[in-house]
Amino acid sequence: MTGNDTLPLLRPRQPLGPRLFRIGMTVVIIVPTLWGALGLDVSLDRILGAPADVWAIARRLAEPDLGAEAIQRALPKVMESFFIAWIGTIIGAAISFPLAFLAAKNISSRAVSNTTRQILNAIRAVPELLVAMVLIPVTGLGAWTGTLALGIHSIGTLGKLSSEVIEGIDPGPVEAIAAVGGGRLARMRFAVVPQVMPNILAYWLYRFEINIRASAVLGVVGAGGIGLELISQLRFRDYARAGTVLFLTVVAVLAVDTLSARVRRRIISGHREPGPIAAFAAAGWLQRGIMLTGAVATVALMVFLAIQLQVDVPAIR
């Protein structure tokens, strides 16, 4: 017999629904992309030439001017960005904290929580830079405008994240406090806040990391910080100086990120992490090498910056 006559393996046809979904999704993705690409009026040689152009600039930016004068110009501005981010985060945290309770569905009534939620959404929709632009005619050019802009935007994001944390609490403690006759405030204070505080604190720190980047940019519209320095150096085609700004910004952001990530881990996990010395003693040889290199590099960088700042500076302000 010809029992070995195997039928050609046929894939069963997929049912119509998923196929239509697939085709639909493809159209939904491809059509807007084509629409977008066709309207931007970018020629092929520009796309092909872009890597070379970017490389040419990147190479010059990678050789920052680390002379005393350049550091003295840029470092105080980086510090200003840092301070703007710090105060902006504090403003955002302080105002968003009560708002988060109002926006949480399990705490407030439906009407209140929906209204607060929409207000927070609305605040979030305006980027910091636009808030700063609108504020400039009112509060003037300077760091204070940037701080307010960051603070306002942070209210929106922090309020949303915190209210989501509050919505995720275990209702047991709240009921327990209510059962012993605790009022509304007592329930918040002793049942809700202890549960949500670690997560909310971690979000505040996370927002601080984001705000550092945002405040670095704010200077572009004159709202204080390092941004103005970068854009003016790039406009003057002084790439070495622009490289200084980028270098210092990256260092500051990395430092804040590393520290804040460590603190956040500690807050969320709730137990003490080994200190630097204990961690060093516990690490393997490779990790010890990395830690040692990092520590030496950090100290060397700080000493270097201190030396550069020391030369001919009237006041650290």
Add this chain to the structure above:
Amino acid sequence: MTTAGPETLTRPTPPLKTRSLVVPFVVAATALVAGGFTGHLAGGALWGAIGAAGLIAALRIARITVTPIEMAVLAGGLMASTVLATRVVPDTPDRIDVLLCLGFASAWIPAAAVTTAVALRRGATASGAVNGFVLWMGGAMVAIPAGSTFDVIHPVEGLRRGQEAVFGSGDYAVMALAVAMFGMGAFLGLTAKLPLLTSMSILTFMTIYAGAQVGFTIPGLIENVSSITKVPNLLPPDFKWAIGDGDWWWVGSWEFGSATRANPIIETTRIAIIATFVGCLLSLPIAFLASTMTAPNRISYVVDKGFINLVRTVPDLFWAMIFVTSVGAGAFAGTLALIFFSLAIMAKLLSETVDAVDPGPLEAARATGARHFPAVRAAVLPQVLPNFVAYALYTFEINIRASVVLGVVGAGGVGQVLEAQRAFFRFDRVLAVVIIIFVFVFIIEQVSIALRRRLV
């Protein structure tokens, strides 16, 4: 039964809480600051004596017992430091520089050394002792810049204005504030094993310092509240100009106010869409290389992770500036910047998801003899695809918000209109455009959030 009388019931001392340490800390810090006002008397010895008295009173209030020897050592160390501090700072410093700050910091080494030694004797860990010492030094390091920021010390400016530029008692008091907030906080936190107190005092000081730098002070706030009278500059928003003759939202070639260039809002949308598409496509391989689960080898993992972190460290608008400088102003630069930025965000989110996938299918695929990348494609990709779509929509939201500001640095989109009007000080027009942008972003965001909820 004969019993030797009831034993006196001693209540066990309750463990210290951070809250109960606040008063002692305030006492210690206040004493050091108040002592600062006597900084120029008796060569600073009086300052040290007052500070030491405050510190010992604080320990007493916190019910931390110290032996007389420890007490003497603490007082001696503090007095040595204050005497040195008044010696190090010249009467008329002609400038405030790092050397002066370093000198001032090293004056506090005796105080830091004795407090650290006492803390160690009372069971502080080695790491804690190092931290405590470093904090003393850090507080002393920022003391002089802080004093100058709080507008108490102005040697150079003071000389120029004909004021007396001698370091006075008030200057020592302000510098003592910095030292106390770091050093006293560290010492009390260490001896009571409550690091929260130290962190709180440092954070409070940092906030005061940062606030003074950016104008978040009480006089600054009053001044800024009064600036509310300048709000009429913005009003009314010039919608008439912004909307033009009413056909603004469907005509392709229209600019706010004139019909010369592409509609900036449409251009913004185009930039965001393309950047999301290309960024998401490129992020796939990069995300797979950045997860230990799917990276083919360690080197590519480290290189890729470093790349992602580097891109994420630089703010998005900085990328836009770099691209504007290298490929010229316009939407192309903005698109490249956003591609770069969304690629990093996507890769980070996606690689974290890949880290958490079920390794079973991957092992199964490997067991059939599949090579690395086909195995990843068949076993891991389907698992992360729903998250990929959700992240793509999220990235699109971020890109829309980022693309409206790109124009501020000349990278295309609606921000260019804003920048132009800002340069002409037409803030009423700026406000009108910002409101239009707000409505536009708000609608897109709500649609995207609704879609994400459906998909995942």
